[in-house]
Amino acid sequence: MSTPALELRSVTRRFGGLVAVHDVDLRLEVGTKRALLGPNGAGKTTLVNLISGVVPPSSGEIDVFGVDVTRESGRRRVGRGLARTYQESKLFAGLNVQQNLMLALAGAHGGRWRPFPGGRATRARRERARELAHRVGLANQCGMLADALSHGGKRQLELAMALASEPRLLILDEPAAGLSPSERVMLTELLDELDEDLTLLLIEHDMNVALAVADSVTVMVDGTVMFNGTPGEASDSQLVHDIYLGSAHV
Numbered sequence: 001m002s003t004p005a006l007e008l009r010s011v012t013r014r015f016g017g018l019v020a021v022h023d024v025d026l027r028l029e030v031g032t033k034r035a036l037l038g039p040n041g042a043g044k045t046t047l048v049n050l051i052s053g054v055v056p057p058s059s060g061e062i063d064v065f066g067v068d069v070t071r072e073s074g075r076r077r078v079g080r081g082l083a084r085t086y087q088e089s090k091l092f093a094g095l096n097v098q099q100n101l102m103l104a105l106a107g108a109h110g111g112r113w114r115p116f117p118g119g120r121a122t123r124a125r126r127e128r129a130r131e132l133a134h135r136v137g138l139a140n141q142c143g144m145l146a147d148a149l150s151h152g153g154k155r156q157l158e159l160a161m162a163l164a165s166e167p168r169l170l171i172l173d174e175p176a177a178g179l180s181p182s183e184r185v186m187l188t189e190l191l192d193e194l195d196e197d198l199t200l201l202l203i204e205h206d207m208n209v210a211l212a213v214a215d216s217v218t219v220m221v222d223g224t225v226m227f228n229g230t231p232g233e234a235s236d237s238q239l240v241h242d243i244y245l246g247s248a249h250v
């Protein structure tokens with residue numbers, strides 16, 4: 001078997017007496033797109049925080065591209081090809097699209113923190129920022145303040161900022177939250193156009209977005225994985241329907 005992009009073995013995370021993530025096994029092969037679904041409080045964001053190094057697991061192990069990163073910092077994991085977005089916006093509201101992307105590029109390439117270096121380096125980074133903006137459909141909004149973007153535009157910019165580090169494993173935490181129906185269609189198209197060899201873990205409440213983008217689906221409830229299957233199997237599954245009908249996110 002080839003080395004997976006991501007492997008979780010018996011990962012558990014407790015917060016005091018609460019078990020937010022319970023004994024989760026997860027394996028994502030390189031280039032696959034997995035949707036992680038589940039009602040509020042299922043433990044999805046905690047799982048993303050565990051994978052990206054925001055919180056350590058209480059027990060279990062996490063491998064990224066075959067390397068045990070369980071005790072590594074989030075920063076080291078970025079160096080291994082992992083990037084993520086957050087449910088809450090991490091944009092710099094008072095900077096424009098291009099400046100946000102240049103900051104993301106500065107952070108992505110580590111080393112000395114020089115957000116706006118001089119001369120040739122600035123030109124190269126500006127060019128790369130434009131490419132990223134183009135890739136997510138914001139080519140014409142490079143000069144617009146992040147705060148002035150539509151909700152969908154902000155999500156596009158967050159995606160571009162996550163792509164700044166040229167990740168091989170990308171985790172998106174509810175990218176469709178708060179988007180209008182037409183913005184959702186656009187986001188689905190953008191996600192569909194991501195590189196084929198990019199491995200994607202997509203946390204999503206919107207079944208339509210998740211099932212359109214993903215080639216496999218995991219459903220969590222109360223910290224536990226309840227279902228693994230294809231989008232077709234998820235659509236046909238009585239269990240998945242019951243979980244969604246039982247939650248506020250149908």
Ligand SMILES: Nc1ncnc2c1ncn2[C@@H]1O[C@H](COP(=O)(O)OP(=O)(O)OP(=O)(O)O)[C@@H](O)[C@H]1O
Pocket residue numbers: 015018019020038039040041042043044045046047
């Ligand atoms: N830092 C924390 N301290 C204490 N409890 C936490 C912490 N983070 C998460 N929890 C709890 O862990 C459980 C899982 O939360 P989590 O945010 O991971 O769920 P979720 O599936 O992402 O939900 P949502 O869809 O609402 O984002 C919840 O009961 C939550 O209150």
